Amino acid sequence: MKGSCFCGSVTYALSQPPVLAAYCHCTLCQRLTGCPFVHTVHFEHDAFRWTHSEPHDAALDSFSLPIKPWKTRWRCKTCGVCVAGHNTKTGRWSVWGGTFERDEEGKIESWDSIKPTTHIFYGTRTLDVDDELGKWEGYADKSNRLG
Numbered sequence: 001m002k003g004s005c006f007c008g009s010v011t012y013a014l015s016q017p018p019v020l021a022a023y024c025h026c027t028l029c030q031r032l033t034g035c036p037f038v039h040t041v042h043f044e045h046d047a048f049r050w051t052h053s054e055p056h057d058a059a060l061d062s063f064s065l066p067i068k069p070w071k072t073r074w075r076c077k078t079c080g081v082c083v084a085g086h087n088t089k090t091g092r093w094s095v096w097g098g099t100f101e102r103d104e105e106g107k108i109e110s111w112d113s114i115k116p117t118t119h120i121f122y123g124t125r126t127l128d129v130d131d132e133l134g135k136w137e138g139y140a141d142k143s144n145r146l147g
Contacts, residue, residue: 001110002051003083003099005076009052009059010083012095016047019092021114022140023129026121028067032082036126039097041114048084048093122146 001014020042029038050056060074060083073085085094097116100108108114119125122135123146134140135147 001113002101003095004052004101005079005081005083005099007076007079007081009078010074010076010081011050011052012084013049013051014043014047014095015049016044017113018043020140021097021116022118022120023116023133024120025123025125027124028065029121030124030126033096037119037129039114039116040094040120041097041100042090042092042094045086045091045093048095 002011003014004011018041020040022040023037024040025037029040030036050060052059059077061077062072062074064070064072070088071085072088073082075082081099083095083099086092087094097108097114100110100114103109116133118133118140119129119135120139121137123137129135134145136145137143
C-alpha cells in the first residue's frame with residue numbers, strides 16, 4: 001500500500017495490513033481536519049516507511065500537541081497535508097485514509113485492506129452515522145459500545 005500528500009512531495013509505503021481501520025469521531029481529529037470524523041488507519045511500527053527523496057525531513061514539518069505529546073504528526077511543507085502520525089506509547093503509525101493512492105476513477109486502490117470496520121470516539125460525534133459498523137465510546141473492544 002502506498003500514499004502521499006496532495007501535491008505528491010511526501011510519499012509513504014506500508015508493508016503489512018493495518019491493526020486498526022476506523023472512522024474516528026474524537027474532538028482532536030475533528031479540530032485538526034475541520035471534518036465531523038476521519039478515516040484513520042493504524043499500522044505496526046515496522047510496516048511504515050517514507051519513500052520520497054532523502055533527506056525525508058526536508059519535505060516534512062513535524063508537530064506534537066500539548067494534549068498528546070506522545071503523538072508526533074508529519075505534514076508536507078509544500079501543500080500542508082498531514083500525512084502520518086507516530087504514537088510513542090503504542091509504537092504505531094497512523095495515516096488518514098484520504099492519503100492512500102487512488103486509481104483512475106479516484107477510488108482508493110487498497111480499499112479492501114483499509115476499509116473502516118468500526119466507529120471510535122463516537123460519543124463526541126457531531127452527526128449520527130446510520131451504518132452497520134459498531135460504535136464505541138473510545139477504542140473498539142476497549143470501551144463502552146454505544147451502538
